[in-house]
Amino acid sequence: MPDRRNTLVNTALLGLLVLATIISLATGTVQVSLFDTLRALAGHADPMTDFVINELRLSRVIAGLLSGAALAMAGCLMQTLARNRLATPGIIGIDNAATAFAVASVVGVGLSLAPSAMALAGAAAATAIAFGLAGANGTRGYRFIVAGIGIGAIAGAVTQVMLSRVAIDAANAAYPWTVGSLNARSGQSVLVLGLGLAAGYLILMSLSRALNTLQFTDAVAIALGTRLKATRIIGLGLAVMLTGLAVSVCGPVGLIALLAPELARALCRPGKVPLTAAALAGASFMLVADLLGRTLFAPLEIPVGIITAIVGSPYLLWILLRPSPRSLT
Template structure:
């Protein structure tokens, strides 16, 4: 039976995310009233309002909504697989590797593949290397995390080398990929992210019972009928796919994958992975962070990745200094 508390939390988060979407669409250099924003979404507003809301802001807000949800789900999966609160795509180097491959495509480093495909390839490569270096431990334990940190550092250095060896215009075009930004995101990349997120959610729904058993010991999970190896490979694959697609849209937006699952666990009843709550929280965090970045020092814009890093870094230190009071699931 569905848990009434979790359903209530998800409903509240859904309303909050929807409100933040409308608020972000209406707020900016050109202010649009909330009623006019809703009219623009239905296609009944004046041409100027339609242009501002639907052409200038809607794709950006949708990019933030979908990428935030994707990063949060990826973080929740990775933390559960590793049984470690620090095992998120950003901390174990998947974000940096995806960024390095995407930047290689943007600056034309002998490659002409689309950034989204390159980001997926980078995420998969980083995960495979970290998994291999972890040895028999797989995704479990600190060896996997330390290997990922090292891979992320190398990928970050490769990105800087590529940017330092190209023309200034090419470096400027690639710069948003290195800090995380939702500015001028293409509808095509947002659509691909939306399709990938939908496929990932369907796979999670189909395997939710098996994934939830990963909170127990291996012996208990096997006794409950879980095929551990297949379930872990599926969870890891979904995490890599969602991270790669999100990075291909917004770049390496830091700490969303850490903050959103933690916040969701605080709100939901323990016992299951709060994937829906984490996705809604990540989406809300991304939209509000982008709104703050756009409006705080307007017309100067602060990339969303910088906003999330400023807010999330103290929380990361708090996690490191304070033992976890709750289970990962």
């Protein structure tokens, strides 16, 4: 039987996401009314409006929707697996490693794979190293987080070294990958992200009961019939996949994976892993941040990763300074 509170929360977040999508499509250097925006989406607008909405803005909005949802779901998964609110892909270095590998592909340092494939490889490598350094604790405890922070710092340094040793044109082409941006994203990468997000979501929904039990101790989870090792491996693999695919589209957009799950947990009924609510909140956060970056200082555009860092950093400090809830360390 569906939970009424969670259903209401998901419905409200979906409504906010639809509103944010329409406003983002309508707002920019060329202002379009909400009515004309809807007409353009239905294919009944004049050629100029149709070009602005469907050719210039729609692909960017779709990239923001998918990448924000993927990062938020990955963050929610990592927090659940580690039982720690700080265990998000950005904080434990997965974002930076994926970015380093993607940049290596863009600037051409002898690696010819597509940025999406390279980002996935980087995310997987960072997770494997952090997991190995954590030892018997696996993804649990602060050792995993500290190892991830160190890996992220190294990956960030490697990215800067690569950018400093290539021609200025190549460095400029790779720059958006280092700060997080939705500008001129590859349609192929967005398509791959969409397929990966859909597949990951379906798998996670089938594992929802097992994921809910991971919020308890291992003994309780096993007593409830959860196959801990298999659930953790699948969950970690999906978190890596979602992060790598999202970074291949938008770069390292920080703190979406922290803010969206926090909002979802605050709104939804305790005891559940709010993957759907987190995905909807993450997509909304990404669109709003991108909208602010495009319009606050127009015609100058601020990359979405910088906006999320400015907004999310004070909240991260607040999490570090306040007492933690019992459900997550």
